[in-house]
Amino acid sequence: MSAIKIEILPVEKTGLGEGPHWDGCRQELLYVDLTEKTVNRYSPTTEKSYKVKIDSEGLGETYVSHVIPYASNPNKFVIGHGKSLKTLEWDLISLTPTSITTIYDVVDDNLEGRFNDGKCDVQGRLWAGIHY
Secondary structure, eight states, rough: OOOOOOOOOOOOOOOOOEEEETTTTEEEEEETTTTTTTTEEETTTTEEEEEEEEOOTTSOOOOOOEEEEOOOOOTTTEEEEEEEEEEEOOOOOOSSSSSEEEEEEOOOOOOOOOEEEEEEEOOEEEEEEEOO
């Protein structure tokens, strides 16, 4: 068995990096910075990283919790944003998104939590958990 190689990525330090997702089509790593409210991508081929800021103005402590690319569109992603699941459209370079659209809101006045993490299974179903 060969040794596992572990290395630190040459990316900007994050406040709280979470939700890593390897995009096999693009050969890039996607992840979020919970506290900075950004979606990030890193290309090992070019050794460049990019991020997009998700506006949470007026939403209180609304974190970005996960990022999953759409299979049908390379510039679209599902993100967890507070108590909402949203579609993020991004040109993959700019600090500002092209658009953000709400897909689903958790409507529960007793819930003080937020989406924590999410992944898709091989059938394309999104599984997401809530942090209380």
